Amino acid sequence: MSPSRVGDVSSPLVVRSVPLDLSDTLADTPLLDLLPQDAPVAWLRRGEGMVAWGVAAEVRTRGVTRFADADKWWTELVSRAVVHDAVDEPGSGLVCFGTFAFADDPGDSVLVVPQVIVGRRAGTTWLTTIGPEETTAPDLGLADPAAAPVDITFADGALDGERWMAVVADAVARINAGGLEKVVLARDLIATADAPVDVRWPLQRLSEHYPMCWTFHVDGLFGASPEMLVRRERGLVTSRVLAGTIRRTGDDSADLALAATLARSSKDLEEHEYAVRSVAESLEPHCSSMNVPEAPFVLHLPNVMHLATDVAGVVHDAATVSSLELAASLHPSAAVGGTPTRVAVELIAEIEGMDRGRYAGPAGWMDADGDGEWAIALRSAEVHGATVRLFAGCGIVADSDPEAELAEAQAKFLPVRDALAGS
Numbered sequence: 001m002s003p004s005r006v007g008d009v010s011s012p013l014v015v016r017s018v019p020l021d022l023s024d025t026l027a028d029t030p031l032l033d034l035l036p037q038d039a040p041v042a043w044l045r046r047g048e049g050m051v052a053w054g055v056a057a058e059v060r061t062r063g064v065t066r067f068a069d070a071d072k073w074w075t076e077l078v079s080r081a082v083v084h085d086a087v088d089e090p091g092s093g094l095v096c097f098g099t100f101a102f103a104d105d106p107g108d109s110v111l112v113v114p115q116v117i118v119g120r121r122a123g124t125t126w127l128t129t130i131g132p133e134e135t136t137a138p139d140l141g142l143a144d145p146a147a148a149p150v151d152i153t154f155a156d157g158a159l160d161g162e163r164w165m166a167v168v169a170d171a172v173a174r175i176n177a178g179g180l181e182k183v184v185l186a187r188d189l190i191a192t193a194d195a196p197v198d199v200r201w202p203l204q205r206l207s208e209h210y211p212m213c214w215t216f217h218v219d220g221l222f223g224a225s226p227e228m229l230v231r232r233e234r235g236l237v238t239s240r241v242l243a244g245t246i247r248r249t250g251d252d253s254a255d256l257a258l259a260a261t262l263a264r265s266s267k268d269l270e271e272h273e274y275a276v277r278s279v280a281e282s283l284e285p286h287c288s289s290m291n292v293p294e295a296p297f298v299l300h301l302p303n304v305m306h307l308a309t310d311v312a313g314v315v316h317d318a319a320t321v322s323s324l325e326l327a328a329s330l331h332p333s334a335a336v337g338g339t340p341t342r343v344a345v346e347l348i349a350e351i352e353g354m355d356r357g358r359y360a361g362p363a364g365w366m367d368a369d370g371d372g373e374w375a376i377a378l379r380s381a382e383v384h385g386a387t388v389r390l391f392a393g394c395g396i397v398a399d400s401d402p403e404a405e406l407a408e409a410q411a412k413f414l415p416v417r418d419a420l421a422g423s
């Protein structure tokens with residue numbers, strides 16, 4: 001199917017990025033406080049990043065070619081654009097934001113170029129305006145505050161806990177029968193409110209409570225992901241690989257002991273090793289040198305702890321391969337698919353019992369040079385009016401216990417679940 005587009009790509013976009021004067025009080029305002037309710041986009045970590053709104057151009061793609069079609073559209077749009085960038089930071093100038101379907105089919109993926117972007121990095125705040133012709137900079141001001149979701153209730157999605165545990169047990173049996181080593185199985189929860197949900201409400205809470213994660217929203221998909229599929233900036237590529245999880249107890253000293261257990265757990269170390277290997281192997285052809293640490297560290301999040309490895313490399317093909325293409329070549333990593341990838345993805349389609357939509361697909365942004373950041377859309381949900389569909393998954397290996405995996409999935413729902421709460 002051919003991609004559908006918004007915005008006349010044959011007429012060039014005019015883009016202007018200017019630094020915001022630091023004497024301007026808005027230069028210190030939390031970025032989310034500037035974000036209006038209409039068509040909001042967000043990419044935030046530790047108070048920095050970008051908020052954006054409006055649609056200057058957009059492409060929707062599907063199927064096996066969803067990444068390639070989007071990338072081609074972006075390359076054409078960039079080649080025609082007229083860019084005045086007085087900021088020259090990663091994220092200034094012409095930028096698109098995207099979310100991509102997990103599966104080749106079904107699926108709906110999008111790249112969107114907003115009309116206004118406010119970015120912040122290393123103490124510099126800037127404003128980018130994008131339109132079919134030179135536009136006057138909008139008057140920035142505090143947006144109307146987001147309203148809390150009204151009377152939200154949660155229900156099981158495709159499978160209830162019992163049935164999902166049966167699917168996990170089935171996966172363990174298949175792994176023990178040979179043919180695959182790991183498969184990631186997910187489930188969904190459906191939250192229903194009495195009025196359309198203003199996504200800025202959960203975004204505020206996610207960025208506040210999970211500052212070490214990448215809080216994002218593009219086209220209805222939002223979340224706070226701890227996992228960076230790929231970031232490319234000025235020739236350097238990095239990826240944060242997670243796999244191996246333990247729930248937190250709320251007691252700091254007990255959690256430290258658990259972290260030590262996690263770092264020694266052969267089940268988790270093995271699961272982690274699969275994930276690191278899949279990322280390193282996919283990045284290798286693009287890199288002239290790479291650093292793959294031998295042992296993981298423990299990433300402490302408020303709800304869970306993960307084994308984590310930061311892989312880094314120097315790329316030799318930045319001129320011809322975009323960060324989105326890198327993300328496409330890494331997706332689905334063993335963190336969200338399994339090992340071997342093809343067998344695991346087929347098993348997911350066969351037994352998981354739901355369409356993942358854009359959960360566990362790449363979500364992020366890219367600039368005119370193809371640099372950008374693509375997180376894996378985890379700890380995430382899709383909002384449609386008053387309905388929010390939450391997702392969480394777990395890596396299943398030979399000695400996984402269905403009950404423990406269900407508890408782990410429940411813990412992974414917590415960030416979005418809590419962020420939807422009314423206070």
Ligand SMILES: C=C(O[C@@H]1C=C(C(=O)O)C=C[C@H]1O)C(=O)O
Nearest residue numbers: 242244245335378392393394395
């Ligand atoms: C699949 C998810 O998380 C992934 C699975 C993990 C695991 O099984 O240990 C850990 C982090 C993520 O790579 C999710 O959050 O939905």
